Amino acid sequence: MGRSVKILVLLIGLGFPLFSQSYHDISIYVPSVTGGGIQPEDNAYITKVIVMELSSWNYSVTNSEGEARYSVIGRIYHPDLVSTDKYSVRLQVRDNNIAEILVEQEMDYESMSDIDEFFAVMLFRLVSLIPLPILEHPVVEGPAPVYILSPAAAAQTLPDDNWRDRFLYAAAYAFWTPRIYNSREQSTYFANYGAGISAEVHFLNNMSLEAGAEIASDWVRLSYGANGEFRDYIAAIPLLVKLVLKPSGNFMLEPYGGVNINISLLGTVRPPLFSVLGGFQYGVKTWQGVLFVDPRFALDIGDSTITAGSDNRTYRYSRTIIQISIGFKFAVK
Numbered sequence: 339m340g341r342s343v344k345i346l347v348l349l350i351g352l353g354f355p356l357f358s359q360s361y362h363d364i365s366i367y368v369p370s371v372t373g374g375g376i377q378p379e380d381n382a383y384i385t386k387v388i389v390m391e392l393s394s395w396n397y398s399v400t401n402s403e404g405e406a407r408y409s410v411i412g413r414i415y416h417p418d419l420v421s422t423d424k425y426s427v428r429l430q431v432r433d434n435n436i437a438e439i440l441v442e443q444e445m446d447y448e449s450m451s452d453i454d455e456f457f458a459v460m461l462f463r464l465v466s467l468i469p470l471p472i473l474e475h476p477v478v479e480g481p482a483p484v485y486i487l488s489p490a491a492a493a494q495t496l497p498d499d500n501w502r503d504r505f506l507y508a509a510a511y512a513f514w515t516p517r518i519y520n521s522r523e524q525s526t527y528f529a530n531y532g533a534g535i536s537a538e539v540h541f542l543n544n545m546s547l548e549a550g551a552e553i554a555s556d557w558v559r560l561s562y563g564a565n566g567e568f569r570d571y572i573a574a575i576p577l578l579v580k581l582v583l584k585p586s587g588n589f590m591l592e593p594y595g596g597v598n599i600n601i602s603l604l605g606t607v608r609p610p611l612f613s614v615l616g617g618f619q620y621g622v623k624t625w626q627g628v629l630f631v632d633p634r635f636a637l638d639i640g641d642s643t644i645t646a647g648s649d650n651r652t653y654r655y656s657r658t659i660i661q662i663s664i665g666f667k668f669a670v671k
C-alpha cells in the first residue's frame with residue numbers, strides 16, 4: 339500500500355475527534371523519549387516533534403510533570419529480532435492525577451522520513467482520545483488499534499525488547515581473579531576467587547554509572563626475606579563509568595573504566611587504597627534478565643605491604659589483577 343493511501347486511511351480512521359474542546363485548557367508534559375532507535379539522535383528528534391505538534395494544536399505543554407494533568411510518554415524499541423532496520427515508537431497517555439495509562443498507540447519506522455510522514459497523524463489520533471474514560475477492555479477504531487487500558491493491563495504494556503532500556507539494574511556475580519605479584523621477583527597465584535554485587539544506573543541512553551561491593555581472596559607468596567605464604571581477604575568497592583552498546587536485539591555490551599577502593603579484611607596485607615581498572619561486560623538477554631561475562635584488568639596505584647619475620651620487617655610489592663566474572667543482572671525499575 340502506497341504511503342499516500344496509508345495516510346488517507348489513517349485520516350479517515352480519525353473519525354470525529356473532539357474539535358469542540360478547548361485544547362489550551364489541557365496541560366500535557368512530554369518527558370524525553372526513552373529507548374534506542376536507528377540513530378542516537380532519534381530520541382531527541384521525536385521528543386521535539388511531539389512538543390512542536392502539541393503546541394501547534396494549542397495544547398498547553400508544561401516543563402514538569404507536576405504542572406500537567408497528562409503526560410505523553412514515548413519509547414523506541416526493536417520489535418523484530420530478524421529485521422535490524424525496523425524500529426517502533428510507542429506512545430502512551432498517562433493521567434498524572436491517578437497515575438494510570440489511558441491510551442496508547444505505536445508505529446513502525448525504518449528512517450526518519452517515516453516519522454516526518456506518519457508520526458503527526460498517530461499523535462493526533464492519540465491525544466484526541468484523552469477525554470475518554472478508562473475501560474477494562476481494548477477499544478479498536480479504524481485501521482490502527484487503540485487500547486484504553488485498565489491499571490492491571492497498563493503494567494504489561496512495555497514489550498520484552500525494552501530489557502536494555504531500564505533505569506536501574508542490580509547484579510550478582512562470582513569471579514576468578516589470578517594475580518601477579520611484583521617485587522624482587524615475580525610470582526603468580528591463580529587460586530584467588532571472589533564474589534560481588536552491584537547497582538547500575540543508566541542515566542543516559544548509552545551511558546551508565548555502576549557501584550559495587552566485592553570480596554576476594556588475596557594470597558601472596560614471598561620468595562625472599564620472610565619466606566612464606568600470606569593469606570588475606572580484600573574488600574573492593576568498584577566505581578565504574580560504562581558505555582552502553584545495544585547491537586541486535588539480544589546483546590548489551592558495556593566497555594568501561596573506573597577505580598577500585600581496596601580494604602584489607604584480616605590485616606595480613608595492606609593494599610593501596612586505589613586501583614585503576616578497565617574491562618568489557620558482555621551481556622545477553624535471558625528469560626528474566628541479563629546473563630553476562632565480564633573480563634577485567636586492574637593495576638594498583640602504589641605498593642602493597644606485608645610486615646613479617648622476627649624483626650617485623652616490611653616487604654613491598656605491586657599487584658597486577660586479572661578478573662573474569664560470570665553473573666546475572668536484572669532491571670529494578
